[in-house]
Amino acid sequence: SPSAPSPSAKSTNPLDPLGVGDALKGLVDALGRPLKDAQKPATPTPAPTPSATAKAKDPAADAIREAAQKAGAGVKELSQxxxxxxxxxxxxxxxxxxxxxxxxxxxxxxxxxxxxxxxxSTDPDGKQPFPCPTLDAKALADAKLEPGVPLLPDEPWYLDSSMLTLYGLDYAGIVEVKTAGGKIKKVLKFTADSLDIKDLYQTVGTGSTVAHLKSRPGSTSTIRDAKVTMYTESLKGNLFGLIPIEFTPNSPPPLNVPFAFFTNVKVVQAGQFGGNLTVPGLKTYIGPAEK
Known part of the structure; x- marks a missing residue:
């Protein structure tokens, strides 16, 4: 009989189609340092006074907020x-x-x-989305087969998350990858240093034999310990929680930013390598696709 779900999962298998052990790892924050560095004090700090402990701060949270504010300010300036x-x-x-x-x-x-x-075009609320991805015909035509990548699964895997945060992000352009069935796909190549994935829900497969992987509701799964390389077919969500966007090889990112987060995100991933994925309250099962 199948083993009971474990409270967390870690893996380094680069060919795991669900990304368990190699999942989304991401984009350095706008402060130019990984999240894990933000958590390390540069020098020993004295014992906190009663007034200091009353308002203890999380350095990682502060770094995220400051990076998000800078990134958001840049988007607003460009939009204007x-x-x-x-x-x-x-x-x-x-x-x-x-x-x-x-x-x-x-x-x-x-x-x-x-x-x-x-x-x-505008979104349903009449707001102008920005930045506006547009077709880069030359980049699409010039895309070359990515060297050193094993044959990828014929079927992509899918990620749904209420909030995806990427640190140390770098957009490397449009490339081609090859599947085990011989199909050539054009994909967006991203690398990242670490990722946070809230309410992780991943699936792979079709029909009644879909593999489902879920985290505990409200929890944040993480990818740490190594650079992650992602070959992405589609990334759709609200950039910085505000801007409806969908990036594909036909509508690639117009900007390369070192930090980003998306809310209500849906990702279609052709393949992913690197990093250790930890999933709180891991639950896995096989069944039909959920509606």
């Missing part, structure tokens, strides 16, 4: 630049820089308003 270049500058009265009303601005220097047919 895009908006500013897409319209004629106006003051608070609705006039352009030359004193004309925006609706009356004409001439060779006038900036025409984009028509609905040419405007960038």
């Amino acid at each position: 630049d895009v908006k500013d270049t897409a319209k004629t500058p106006k003051d608070e009265t609705g006039k352009t820089a030359d004193g004309k009303k925006a609706d009356d601005a004409t001439g060779p220097d006038a900036s025409p308003s984009p028509s609905p047919s040419t405007s960038a």
Whole structure:
């Protein structure tokens, strides 16, 4: 009979299709140091006073918050630049820089308003997603078979998470990988130093023989101890918890950032190597796909 689920799992098998032992490891925070380094004090600290212990701080949490604030500020600044270049500058009265009303601005220097047919797409709430991934035809056409990678499973594996945080992230571009069945796939290549995966739920397979792997609800699974290399078919979620985004080889990341987190994330992974995955309250079973 199958053994009872263990409270946690660690593995270093690089070919585990569920990523157990090689799963998502990620992107250095914007402070330029891995999470584990943030947890080590540089010098011995004196015993805390009563007032200090009343407001004890978690260095790792502080590093995450500061990195997220910096990354979020950068996204907002870039987003504002895009908006500013897409319209004629106006003051608070609705006039352009030359004193004309925006609706009356004409001439060779006038900036025409984009028509609905040419405007960038918006999300269901009418907000403009940013950054906007677009097709990089040259990068897609120039993608080469990744050397030194074993044949990958024909079927990808899937990850759902309420929050995926990647530290030491590096986007290495579009590459090709080959499956055991001889299929060539174009994928996004990422590397990362460590990952946090809240409410981990991974599946592989189709029909009634899907392998399911779940963490304890509300827990955070981790990948540590080595650099992780990810060959990703799709990464979809809310970047920094705010920006709806989907990265694929046809819509690759327009920016390379050293730290990122996604909420309500769904990942389709062709293959992944490196790192030790720890899953609190591990539960595994075989059954049909859940709806």
